[in-house]
Amino acid sequence: MTANTLEPLDPLIHVPARLRILVTLAALNEGDTLSFTRLQNMLDLTPGNLITHLRKLEDARYIGTSKTGNGVAALTSVALTRHGRAALDAYTEALRDLLGELAK
Amino acid sequence: MNAAGDTNQTGTAGEGAGLDPREAARILEQTKRQARRQFDPQSVLAAVAGAGVFLFGYGAVWWSMRDQNVYSGPAGWSLAVLYGLIAVSAIVGGVALSRANAGVSGRARRQRQAQAAAIAAAGIGAWVVEGALRYRGVSFEIVYGVYGPTVPLIALAAAAAGIAAMRESWLQLGVCIAIIAVASVSTFFGPLGAWGLTGLGCCLVLLVYASALVARRRRA
Numbered sequence: 493m494t495a496n497t498l499e500p501l502d503p504l505i506h507v508p509a510r511l512r513i514l515v516t517l518a519a520l521n522e523g524d525t526l527s528f529t530r531l532q533n534m535l536d537l538t539p540g541n542l543i544t545h546l547r548k549l550e551d552a553r554y555i556g557t558s559k560t561g562n563g564v565a566a567l568t569s570v571a572l573t574r575h576g577r578a579a580l581d582a583y584t585e586a587l588r589d590l591l592g593e594l595a596k
Numbered sequence: 597m598n599a600a601g602d603t604n605q606t607g608t609a610g611e612g613a614g615l616d617p618r619e620a621a622r623i624l625e626q627t628k629r630q631a632r633r634q635f636d637p638q639s640v641l642a643a644v645a646g647a648g649v650f651l652f653g654y655g656a657v658w659w660s661m662r663d664q665n666v667y668s669g670p671a672g673w674s675l676a677v678l679y680g681l682i683a684v685s686a687i688v689g690g691v692a693l694s695r696a697n698a699g700v701s702g703r704a705r706r707q708r709q710a711q712a713a714a715i716a717a718a719g720i721g722a723w724v725v726e727g728a729l730r731y732r733g734v735s736f737e738i739v740y741g742v743y744g745p746t747v748p749l750i751a752l753a754a755a756a757a758g759i760a761a762m763r764e765s766w767l768q769l770g771v772c773i774a775i776i777a778v779a780s781v782s783t784f785f786g787p788l789g790a791w792g793l794t795g796l797g798c799c800l801v802l803l804v805y806a807s808a809l810v811a812r813r814r815r816a
Contacts, residue, residue, distance in 0.1 A: 506615055512627045519631035523703035530699025534634060569701060584624065590617050 500586040502579055504552050509537060509545050514580045517555065517572035525558065525569035546570060554579055633813060635700070638768065639692030640806045640813075645685040647802035653678035654745060654795025658788060667737040667787055711759045718755035722748035741787025745794050746779040753779070767808055774801040 505511055512535050520526060532542050549555045554576030559568050572580075657678055660671035697708065726748070730739045757772035778797030782790050 501617070501620070506620060508615065508620075508623055511620060511623055515624055515627040516631045519628065519635055520700065521704055524700055525702040527699030527701070534631065571702065587617055587621055587624070591621055594617065 500590065502583045502586075504548065504554070505579060505583045507545075509535070509541065510549060511583075513542075513545055513549065514554065514572065514576060517570065518577060518580055520572070522574075522577070523571075525571040528568040528570060531570055549576070552576075552579075635696055637693050637696040638765075638809055639689065639696075640809045642685070642689040642692045643802050643806035643809065645688040647799045647806065649678070649681045649685045650795045650797075650799040650802065653681040654791050654798075657745070658792040658795060661741075661788060661791065667735075667741055669736060669740060670791075714759065715752060715755045718751040719748055722751035737787055742783050742790045745790045746783050749779045749794065749798075750776050767805065767812075771801055771805045 505514060513531070516531065516534055517526060528539075528542070532539060535542065537545075546555065546557065550557055553573055556571050556573050557568055558571075559566055561567050656674040657670040660674035661667075661669070697704070726739055726743055729743060730736075753772045753775040757769055757776070760766075760768035760772055775798050778801060779794050782793035782797065785793060
């Protein structure tokens with residue numbers, strides 16, 4: 493697979509861990525948030541790995557994070573933004589087109 | 597972030613370049629299925645537990661009254677079986693719901709609270725009317741024999757049907773409508789019919805629902 497072939501796919505999403513994060517968050521209704529711990533358990537990622545991917549997605553405004561409480565009792569919640577949902581939809585569409593072309 | 601730990605598994609720029617689109621599509625579909633299943637509050641076990649309440653709980657009450665020529669009410673042991681099973685079923689349903697909703701907050705939590713309030717209001721309203729009917733001198737046979745096993749159930753199912761319709765959960769909506777139909781029709785057959793037919797009919801409805809949930813999960 494050449495880099496040119498994959499061009500229409502958003503490189504930020506086209507990574508297994510980040511794709512799984514976005515798809516999991518997209519399964520929630522709009523306006524819902526998911527705790528960091530539940531997301532980590534669902535995806536079976538290490539905390540450090542998950543944090544790194546979440547930061548990249550947050551920098552691109554694909555997700556939003558919010559923190560409640562302080563210290564050890566702090567709880568981080570993650571939610572997909574409208575921009576993130578649109579990006580995932582565009583990625584899914586591009587992937588479908590690409591697979592259609594490959595099948596020809 | 598509230599967690600810290602290893603960051604050596606961090607991805608780098610261009611890390612997805614080697615990811616085959618077919619593999620990406622597989623990951624996408626698999627993750628979507630897993631997430632939907634894990635967030636789904638509909639539990640096969642809770643449905644089977646509910647079926648058990650109708651078959652054994654309502655069945656016990658029916659059994660204790662089956663030889664009564666003149667209505668004298670169900671035996672104490674049968675009511676103990678019924679309420680015991682309702683408690684077990686409520687615990688099973690509650691655990692399934694809390695597992696599905698663990699860590700989910702925001703609009704969903706507010707909606708859940710509003711839905712619980714709607715269902716509680718429907719149930720409490722129906723039971724208050726039951727008390728009012730007795731207060732106004734309606735017979736035990738009608739109040740506890742016919743109204744008791746059916747009308748609160750109809751009220752609860754109607755509230756749940758509204759919630760299912762709002763969530764576009766058609767399977768749940770069908771179950772609620774079927775329960776309302778069974779409970780309504782059974783009132784024509786007196787106390788024995790109300791307990792017996794409602795018990796048997798609702799048990800079948802919930803077993804079909806549980807089977808449909810299993811089939812849907814296998815298909816997904």
